[in-house]
Amino acid sequence: MTKVNNSFEKILKKYNYRLNSGDIVAGTIIYKESHGFLVNIGDKILGYLPQEETNIIIDYNNNKNFLINITREFFLIKHNEDRKQYILSIKRLEYIRSWKRIKQLQLENIIFNLKIHYSNKGGLITYLENIQAFIPKSHTLDQNNQFKNYEIKCKILITDEQKNQLILSNKSAILQLSIHKFRLGELLYGSIVKIKNYGLFVKIYNTIALLHISEVGYKYINDLNKIFYIGKLIKIKIMHINIKQGRLSVSKRNIK
Template identity: 35%
Template sequence: MGSQQKAGVGFTHEEFAALLDRYDYRFSPGDVVPGTVFALEPKGALIDIGAKTAAFIPLQEMSINRVDNPEEILQADEMREFFILSEENEEGQLTLSIRRIEYMRSWERVRQLQKEDATVRAVVFAINRGGALVRIEGLRGFIPGSHISTRHAKEDLMGQELPLKFLEVDEERNRLVLSHRRALVERQMNKLETGEVVIGTVRGIKPYGAFIDIGGVSGLLHISEISHDHIETPHNVFSVGDELKVMIIDLDADRGRISLSTKQLEPEPGDMVRDRGLVFEKAQEMAQRWREKQAAKLAGLTEETEGAEEVAEGTEVIEEAEVVAATEEELAPATV
């Protein structure tokens, strides 16, 4: 019971009286009303909400979590909010729910967490063919297999607490989908930089590239980034378990993706195929060259942008008649 009062949903006697004074006594399903616990029973509790007959809350409606007896949630004379679940039965008794209030507030909290792009932690309580199940704010969440860390077998995650990011929060469809991989990638990305050389292990090979494990997260070494030479298939270059030096060429936190390259580390085109050891020996030197090129390219783009802004400011002062009379040749030098 105490957990509910600690959450700040209990009432003082004065607050309870004020709520009763405001309530018009027309009870309808979907209303949230104040009530006081009248009596505890093995399968539920009787609640006084000011109706002609004490309302009833079944055991299964006392919490979003499993409850074995009413004393876990309620105490005699406790005052709190209740959701009216159904209309009066033949005896004039209403059915109430706390679970529905918790359910609505839980969805509200996870929507806010998603909006903040928060990382949450939850324990895996079940594994199925498609992925893993966890509970977030009392709601059941699903982690697709494709969003579980490739470092662990799915079955090994049972009972483990995982960092997770939200992929989908849809109350209407009762869908709460999360990603373990994205949370790991984000955490790892905070330690990584574009242009950095890291050591990784080949965890999987596909026709389009190789997946490289770097510190517990997977990055893609696309076939086009293996070598300047044409590569027919990554299987001709790598085997699962190979340890490589790779350079990070892109970090996409929103999509949870890390793009890698060995091509940019080649001292000469094709060295990755002919002499992998030389590529790894010169990796830091080649990465430094790549970073310098990127910095120069960025500086060039900045200069172009600044030039375009200056041109735009200059053209604003040209009178309309001059613009109409200007020839294409006269405008060409001012066009970016």
């Protein structure tokens, strides 16, 4: 390792290369301090890896030296002029790489299974590539959010790396997997699973479709509960398919 570091120093001198914030550098952890680690990055000035930037929980009594002599890449946060050290991070490097993988998954329109960690009134919380993700209640098939500790199919809906925002959709994933079963204008039977004042939610195969009150019939209906009930099988027509938003709209108009 000494020969490699010496060679790296010569390259730095030869090309007058300067390390800058945001660079990714290779180094070896050589010493454990009270709140971090010293890292040999091949320059005369050592790098310093703060404990909070390791992304690792350490038991100082039993495992204080388990990172020593590990060689890997680090993200260079800044140069500490006072201590003459480069401040390094593993956590930020993993964060950058996680977002790169997430963007690739979005580009390839991948559907994946994710374990639900917990839920709140707005939806479900999970993790994709170690980045916390949110599935809005409106984008889950089970509106009661009874998914905790279960794996569900998801696909990416919205990404914003700057805001660390990752929004997923369960409905979009299910609709994409079932899209071969639906054709615009096709007549199908579905079972009513929910009744709202603005329309009916109908289950067709494993997908939930909205039958808006304006598409129930030509006559104005004041109370859908007087005509329909949960579990009733009705004949409907496929009117609109939006895979990205996971929306399937149907109609009962002009159906005999």
